[in-house]
Amino acid sequence: MKKFIGLLLVLLIITVSAMAGGYQVRLQGQKQTGIGLIGTPLKFGASSIFYNPGALSMMESKYSFSLGVSPIFSTAYFQKSGSDYQAQTDNATGTPFYFYGAAKVSDKLAVGLGIYIPYGSSTTWDDDWAGQMLIQNIKLQSVYFQPTLSYQINEKLGIGAGFAYVTGNVDLNKALPYNDNSEANLEGSTSSYGYNIGVFFQANEKLSLGVDYRSKVMMEVEDGDATFIVPASLSTSIPATNKFNAELPLPANLDFGLAYQLNKKLMLAAEVNWVMWGTYDTLTFTFKESGDLLNSSSPREYKDSWIVRIGAEYKLNEKIIIRAGGYYDPSPTNDLYFNPETVSLNTLVYTLGLTYKPTEKLCIDLSYIQTFGLETDKSYEPENFSGRYKAQSYIPGIGVTYSF
Amino acid sequence: MKYINLFFLMIIILITSCKSEIDDFDATAGSVDFTTYLAFGNSLTAGYSSGALSSSGQKYSYPSILAQQFKKVGMQGEFKQPMMPTEDGVGLRFSSSGFVFNTRYILGYKQDCLGQVSLSAVSSDPNASQADLQSQLFNSVADDGPFNNVGVPGLKSTDAISPISLFNPFYARFKSDNVNYVLDEVSIINPSFFTLWLGSNDVLLYALTGGTGDDITDVGDYSTAMDSVVNRLTKNGAKGAIANIPEITSIPVFTTVPYNALVLTDQNTVDALNAGYAVYNATMEGLGLDYRINFTIGPNALVISDTTMPVPGVLAFRQIKSNELLILSVPQDSIKCAFWGSMIAIPKQYTLIESQIDNINQAIIGYNNKIAEIANLYSLALVDMNTYLTKFENGMVFDGMGFNTKYITGGLFGLGGDHLNPRGYAVIANHFIEAINRKFSANIPQVNLTDYPGTQFP
Structure with a gap:
């Protein structure tokens, strides 16, 4: 065991990049992560609270608890158009975690609670990098608290729904062109609501299907704290402290997946996700004071994206299950409105997973995924900032599931 | 256990095997010798x-x-x-x-x-x-x-x-x-x-x-x-x-200095200035020339010296046109406090006329x-x-x-x-x-x- 921890530490030291398109993060269960982040057609116990509440009532044990974390080591690279200028991010390690607890209150009815982080990002460019007037660094995070009910209509069909209470915060810095030290810091938090509904269908012994819909959540920051560091000569027109309003959408997802148990050992699965990023068209900041000078409305013009996933699971023996998967995640961003605050590129990903069951009740789940944001020319036209981007991330994950 | 070890080993190999940096800019001299x-x-x-x-x-x-x-x-x-x-x-x-x-x-x-x-x-x-x-x-x-x-x-x-x-x-x-x-x-x-x-x-x-x-x-x-x-x-x-x-x-x-940099806020000053230029305006009219000097409340075109005017030297001044320019070196305090551009024509080294x-x-x-x-x-x-x-x-x-x-x-x-x-x-x-x-x-x-x-x- 010491060896694993040592190896894990080695992984943690290697600093490196990102996640799903836009600022979505889908690392809500290590078993699902290992199999290409597929979850809708699978009944992996309590983590169905996120992936498909309909499958929760199908869980085999009476109680199930699941806990895990997936540190994200991500780096984005930038090469300025027409120039030999290069930059790369020094992102803080993202740590999306999850916790689920579920219980069957009757043969047919299950209840559960999930806490997870499906949206977030951490992008840290150097303070004096070429895009400093657009963004220096940004941290976004949303935490979902989702109580869930799931009902088994018959042996084949389960339905479920969860209510999501969402808290979120944002913290960003950008430079201002008044002197070498001018900058703006915006920090705000808010809460909102959403829901998650799913249907799980066990067509026969071999084939299962699932559909899940997670609603859009609009995060509206009111009276966020804005701090401006500007030269004294401008302090009358730009107050040092100010309040701002802004809103950021967490887009809706419609997922459809199927899984097929080829034989006793091998299971194959596939899933498509429709991520409704089209809702993110403009990022608007409205300031309480000096609005004429400070208010901004910048286009983002995201478009909906379709993610296609495949994965497989193989039962080596009673104690060990291994998994692998892969997917293609097209960027929802617009080529002309690509802001380096969210370096989301067309991304290829492979995933690996392993479950070790020391006892019947306990699962130790490991996962590892690596994402490759494909090198692409992008520009943010309103600010005339263009270049070539590339991104990469390493995400090891560890989790435990205890069921009885 | 050996499978778990194998899993980690695989990850280490995967991480170390891919180089992720972006390609360098390919600088070339084309057909030029840049030596010196x-x-x-x-x-x-x-x-x-x-x-x-x-x-x-x-x-x-x-x-x-x-x-x-x-x-x-x-x-x-x-x-x-x-x-x-x-x-x-x-x-x-x-x-x-x-x-x-x-x-x-x-x-x-x-x-x-x-x-x-x-x-x-x-x-x-x-x-x-x-x-x-x-x-x-x-x-x-x-x-x-x-x-x-x-x-x-x-x-x-x-x-x-x-x-x-x-x-x-x-x-x-x-x-x-x-x-x-x-x-x-x-x-x-x-x-x-x-x-x-x-x-x-x-x-x-x-x-x-x-x-x-x-x-x-x-x-x-x-x-x-x-x-x-x-x-x-x-x-x-x-x-x-x-x-x-x-x-x-x-x-x-x-x-930077606008042609109408003379800002008047007081009607008495406006009236006094206009009265002062009554003779100028009458003379120009008598000579059959279009030059007139007039002031109102608000920004006014400055009075400048213009030796190209077809008039005797003592009358060689007029209000500047909106397409003519003042040079940044013009002493702006003189406009604000010493009657330059109103009672005193701005000397020609500070202006560019049409x-x-x-x-x-x-x-x-x-x-x-x-x-x-x-x-x-x-x-x-x-x-x-x-x-x-x-x-x-x-x-x-x-x-x-x-x-x-x-x-x-x-x-x-x-x-x-x-x-x-x-x-x-x-x-x-x-x-x-x-x-x-x-x-x-x-x-x-x-x-x-x-x-x-x-x-x-x-």
Whole structure:
């Protein structure tokens, strides 16, 4: 065991990049992560609270608890158009975690609670990098608290729904062109609501299907704290402290997946996700004071994206299950409105997973995924900032599931 | 257990096996030999900025920025500039009392005659004495030469091939031995590539003094001089880039003080002024001329002196037209508190009237035709600064920073209002690189503008 921890530490030291398109993060269960982040057609116990509440009532044990974390080591690279200028991010390690607890209150009815982080990002460019007037660094995070009910209509069909209470915060810095030290810091938090509904269908012994819909959540920051560091000569027109309003959408997802148990050992699965990023068209900041000078409305013009996933699971023996998967995640961003605050590129990903069951009740789940944001020319036209981007991330994950 | 070990081993191998960095920029020289670069020109080439030539400005001259990029495509050795001894530098300007030395300007606070404090260009070293500044400028650095940056503040095209250039202190301080004039410096460096930007002063020295300090160089004389200059520069097969002359009347030194800078707020003053000019108006009417002087509450066109009027000298004044220009050097306190532009006509060294502006623009058109002809004849890269500057009149954005031709806030010009700030020079250097890349199928990287300081607000 010491060896694993040592190896894990080695992984943690290697600093490196990102996640799903836009600022979505889908690392809500290590078993699902290992199999290409597929979850809708699978009944992996309590983590169905996120992936498909309909499958929760199908869980085999009476109680199930699941806990895990997936540190994200991500780096984005930038090469300025027409120039030999290069930059790369020094992102803080993202740590999306999850916790689920579920219980069957009757043969047919299950209840559960999930806490997870499906949206977030951490992008840290150097303070004096070429895009400093657009963004220096940004941290976004949303935490979902989702109580869930799931009902088994018959042996084949389960339905479920969860209510999501969402808290979120944002913290960003950008430079201002008044002197070498001018900058703006915006920090705000808010809460909102959403829901998650799913249907799980066990067509026969071999084939299962699932559909899940997670609603859009609009995060509206009111009276966020804005701090401006500007030269004294401008302090009358730009107050040092100010309040701002802004809103950021967490887009809706419609997922459809199927899984097929080829034989006793091998299971194959596939899933498509429709991520409704089209809702993110403009990022608007409205300031309480000096609005004429400070208010901004910048286009983002995201478009909906379709993610296609495949994965497989193989039962080596009673104690060990291994998994692998892969997917293609097209960027929802617009080529002309690509802001380096969210370096989301067309991304290829492979995933690996392993479950070790020391006892019947306990699962130790490991996962590892690596994402490759494909090198692409992008520009943010309103600010005339263009270049070539590339991104990469390493995400090891560890989790435990205890069921009885 | 061994499977778990295997799992980690696999991950380690995967992480270490892929290199993720982005490809480097592929810098190429195209058909140019960049081994030895020489820049020829005037104050813009020297790196004059914020009213002076200073070591802090020279560091960011566009030739120095270009040289740093040319090193990536084969330039050898050091690009030498005749550095000034201090960061505050020395500037030289005309005034009614002759030449005056000054340090560079920085943004600071100035109180006007009405007691109002505002952001203004102030000396970076108010204690510098005229004698100190003069000795700094007259101190020769020729021993450090020869220099690749032959940018001489104040140089006109015709000076380049005339011994008169030996009397320019900005040249005298770095001139090599045994030269007859500035152009001879070219043969000492013997460049394989050059940039040439010469001609602004052929109109600017006239324009900055309202036509009182110098004459506009005749287009024919300009052409002759430029032929000699380019002949010499290309003598040994050097390739080069030539920049043309921007519309100088759109730069801040001519656009900052509005024609209607006389703001009247009190009806009694308006009435008194109008009564005072009743005789003038009646006389003009009697002479059958259209000149009238009238004031109202609010901004008013300033009264200026105009010796081209077909009237006796005592009547040679009128209100300035909205398309005529005031020069930034006009003492604005005199307008606010000493009746300049209302009871006293503003002297002509502070104004450019319509006919002068026409003369300036005509000359620039002539110069630019010649420059285009030269570029064509000698296969030089033509850097069209004239068109480029007009784009900035409407505002340009680079990397999230706005640039326009406004004084102080425009981000492009230095505090003298007639030269660029370091970031502005970087913009210019990038435009040179674009033109050179296009002409010679080269791929020289442009510079990153945020690496160069803009105008610093206090």
